[in-house]
Amino acid sequence: MLTGSTLARRALGRELKRLREGKQMKQVEGGRLIGVSPQTIGRMEDGLPTKVSDLYINALADGYGATDNERAVLLGLALEVRTAQKSGGGWWRAYADELNEGFDHYIGLEEAANRLSVWRVTMVPGLLQTAEYRRAMAWTEDPEMPSDQVEKRVQLAMKRQNRLDDPDFAVDIVLMESVLRDQIGGPSVMAGQLQRLAEVSESAAKISVRVVPFTASGHLGSLVGSFALLGFPKLPATGLVEPPVVYVEAYAGDLYLEREAEVTRYRNAFAEISRVALDRDTTRQLLLSIAKEYEA
Incomplete structure (x- = not known):
């Protein structure tokens, strides 16, 4: 499975931060080692796109007192980042103008994940939206949006759904009934959307x-x-496993939670919510029943 550079960048940043803090050095001191600003060190440690040359990595490894094994891990991760970048980056780069600020980072994580658990109290998740539903959402967000811009957003949503074809990608989606009752786009659009949900859940063993x-x-x-909880496979170059991430999407900005205590809290919440959810067969019956109501 090709994870792209997102996970490798996160793993590299995590290792660099661990080594720096182990030496009780500030980011500004790390920056002096390679002649960059503390903000650049912060970007590296946060797993955001920035230069990760072997020259930088070796200088940081020297300054942080890395062992030979730790240095090899850092260089392996840096190579993985550069290799992925040479391929042109993620497919979603072509749609950068249509992505909310920071959402490209989420798509990168989603592309790299092998497990995704989603709880929604409003709106169908993007991975399962029909084109008509996504189009209606775009018009709701901005009624004056040009048609070509709307269609580009629809194309992005549909291309994202190719992720569902990966047999190693497991998806567990739990929806509040309010998602089914909120008439985005009107009865006809909702009927088609609910039928889509029923079909996906029935046809794909790894999509619930x-x-x-x-x-x-x-x-x-x-x-x-x-919220969404993303889990990840081992990185192919180093065998490291990145910890899970909780993604909370908000109208004014997105939130990423990675601390173990925070992730555990959300994982437990998902388990508790799942406990009261209908099973897959009963859910499918409900979806088709409400779809018929919309068609009446």
Whole structure:
């Protein structure tokens, strides 16, 4: 599986930060080692795109007192980053103008993940949206948006869904019933969208769609709000495994949570929400039943 450079950058940044803090050095001191600003060191440690030459890596390894094994890991990760970058980056780069600020980072994580758990209280997740549903969302967001711009967003959404064809990618989506009842685009669009959800859940063993009905009680879903939990495979070059990430999408900006305590809290919340969700077969019956209501 090709993970691209996103995970390698995160792993490299994590190792560099660990070594720097082990020497009780500030980012500004790390920057002096290679002649860059502390902000650049911060970008490297946060796994954001920046230069990762072997010259930089060796200088940092020297300054941080890295062992031979630690240096080899750093150089291996840096090579993996550069190799992925030479291929032109992720496919979504062509749609950069249509991505909310920072969302390209999420798509990179989604492309690299092998497990995705999603809880939604509003809107169908992008991976399962129909073209009509995504188009209606775009018009709702900006009724004055030019048609060609809308269609580019639809193309991006549809291309994202190629991820579902990967047999090693497991998806567990749990939706609040309100997602099914919110008439984005009107009854016809919603009927098609719910039929799509029913078809996907039935046809793909590794894609599960379940619904928490309005009648369910005693769960955290409404309190927690929508989120996605992403898990990752081993990096091919080094065998390292990046820790999971919780992604919380908000209207004014996105939030990424990586601390073990935070991830555990969201993982436990997802398990609690899943406990009150309908099973896959009952969910499918509900989806088709509401779709028929929209068609009536």
